[in-house]
Amino acid sequence: MKPIVDIEPKESDSVFAKALKEGLIAGALALGLFCLIVGFRTDQNIRNELILTQRWGLLTIFVLVAAVARFVITYTAPWREERKKTKRVVEAKEPSAFRKSFPKIGLALLFVYPFLVITILALSQWYFTGQWSYQSGVQGSLKYVDNFGIQILIYVMLAWGLNIVVGLAGLLDLGYVAFYAVGAYSYALLSTHFGFSFWLLLPMAGIFAATWGVILGFPVLRLRGDYLAIVTLAFGEIIRLILINWTAVTKGTFGISGIAKATLFGIPFVPGPNGFAALLGLPNSGVYYKIFLYYLILLLALLTAWVTIRLRRMPIGRAWEALREDEIACRSLGINTTTTKLTAFATGAMFGGFAGSFFAARQGFVSPESFVFLESAIILAMVVLGGMGSLVGIAIAAAVMIGGTELLRELEFLKRVFGNDFTPELYRMLLFGLAMIVVMVWKPRGFVGSREPSAFLHKRKVVSGEFTKEGHG
């Protein structure tokens, strides 16, 4: 015991020196490595001559990043070690007051979001120009309501729908975007050919997608794990290839354009005497439609959440979660795992279909381009990053991933740092990957790794992620 006590102060003294040394070594290594790779650049000029450009500034940045990062890592190592020790609690902690009320605060914010944006924009306009104009705020809000609000909420809804299949029932589905496509094309085709209204086609798109969910579910009932993932992936591709090649119906890669917009109880969002703006005596603007769509997708997403929360307290929801934990035990308790799996596929697919028909109504144009595998992967990434089964976690993950991508377009100052030909959007996949690795290292179970029990006898205690399983298929 004693010698350790003696050594300890010495060690903590030398941490700084050690970190400094390691930082310098890392810097030197980086210098050696990048000196020729980054420090010099060869180009051909117009006369085909080779010219050497020196980039000492960039090289300095590289070296500094390496040195500083190494220094910080080494310097904080003892502290992190200490924290790891104290943080090893198996029981999930009771959520703080903020985390408990977070869903309510978030919900309230979502409902006032468009007006908040308009007000803030109008205020900033007034601050900079001294002119108060509410209308300019309305016009400026288009980008924030459409690109941020609607875009994020579509993905929130898709991720919540997929959460039923992956997070609750534990069935890995890599082809979820297929149901999104079925919903979108159902609306696009039926509305352009038969002129059905959005409100009729919205539930129909859900039903069609659910039917396709069952059709996919049947052959994959016996599959698990990797095999299930591959078959669902193939299913997603099959749907996309059908959309491309069945040109007589889908017009192939050209896509279907001129899809009818949604209406508010029969009031169309068009310029003119019968339009929404004219009826309310507002100046003509496309923003109203976007704000209407924002509230529509918000309500659809909330419907998904409400159904998910209700279903978890139903026997079927518990059977899904039990299926994720242990399928054989489920069958030994008299649960028909076939119908249980199929209902999970169908319910998840239905919400995908709703989101799809909304997507078609919002874009006014659908093409197979929108339903590539990458979309499935992004939606699945949201579910995994957010924490499988947790609605709040998944919503945060969707907001961060989609909002983050949109935000990258806004970062003009990066051009001043990296030069004018730097386009931050191109790096979004790199940043996605980085973010995923960071989150998975820091929180392997996602943002919200714990699970809320569906029933309790004395006290609702959250179940730590240590105990829950990810499912086997």
Added chain:
Amino acid sequence: MVSEVQKNTSAILRVERLSMKFGGLIAINDLNFEAKRGAITALIGPNGAGKTTVFNCITGFYKPTEGMLTLTRQNGEEYLLERMADFVITKKAKVARTFQNIRLFSGLTVLENLLVAQHNPLMLSSGFTVLGLLGFPTYRKAAADAIEKARFWLEKINLVDRADDPAGDLPYGAQRRLEIARAMCTEPELLCLDEPAAGLNARESAELNKLLLDIRAETGTSILLIEHDMSVVMEISDHVVVLEYGTKISDGTPDMVKNDPKVIAAYLGVEDEEVVELIEQAEAAGVDDITAAVDLLSTEALHEIVEAHPEAEPVELIPAAAIAEVASSKARSARKPVAKKTQPTATAAAIKAGSTSNALAGPRGGKPDKLILIKGIGPVNERKLNEHGIFHFDQIAAWKKADVIAAETYLAFDGRIAREDWIAQAKKLAKESQVKPAPKKTGGAK
């Protein structure tokens, strides 16, 4: 209970000509037996005898190659189990099962585990989710009833306090009990338990016996169990079926089976070399089993003496009975040396050095208390305590600080006696044994 079993002698499960082949391997070969309604039937046999395969056939997890499994429900309905899917067997034929390696839903809470087991009735009352989703009161009432039923079983298995903890967080013994309660929540008429006492300590397996007898007495559920722990089999079962290499070698009451030479041969083997092997295995397994092995060796030696001098020893039957005893009752093998073997060592070597102040030369009245009833004392420590002259609860209850230190020295403990509060436990047990001098049978020794 016995009278009830005799009164209602109809078989709940009839297994006829059951065969199960996996490729060339014959796991079960032409097996016939019956499980009586309201009785506890035990299926025993050496490892690999095909017991679990029989279970998997009964519960539909395997489809038997040949044979008929007839289940007769209380209301007279008959089901041919070999034709039904596994989940239908639980749903319609009311057969529930547990697993050899516990299969709980570890990420769900204890309560949720019991609610999942009530899936089918809840599904009906929720109108296949539709009515429940719309918030109809029928489902709300059914859900409340389901929680009450879960609470009833939680009280039975003594886990009410941990109802809201994840099932994976429970200790092993509690997980076993929870799995039984979960199976009972499906309201079965036949409960199939696959080694329910595996991995339980003496106290837990005594509790398990009580739980199973309780289940039968209160719900009238018939029980079919696979078990290696003979203290469970011999104490609670009404009927024992012994399998070896997929064939039935014995069938009857526990006493009958225990003395069946075929069973003894199946469990012990017959050659001397095999006995030596058994002892080596026991040594490798741990000190606990050495007593059993030594005991076995001594009876084996006796047997040889008898064979060598048949005229000198008139009591030939004793060794055979002793072998049967060892074979059938692991429990007694631990209990017997206490009475037979350690007592002489204690008297011969007087009391070992470093003993506590109130050590006795031998148990009062020649009958030591069951010290293993104290939480923290296992068979090994009991023997050590006996060797140091501690035989009774009141002796431990009277320990002073110095005695505790002395005892911990020879038990090689570090403060465990105080931590587990042996002295208070012993006081309580001593008082109990004074109130009713014959302590109730616990079957605790293992």
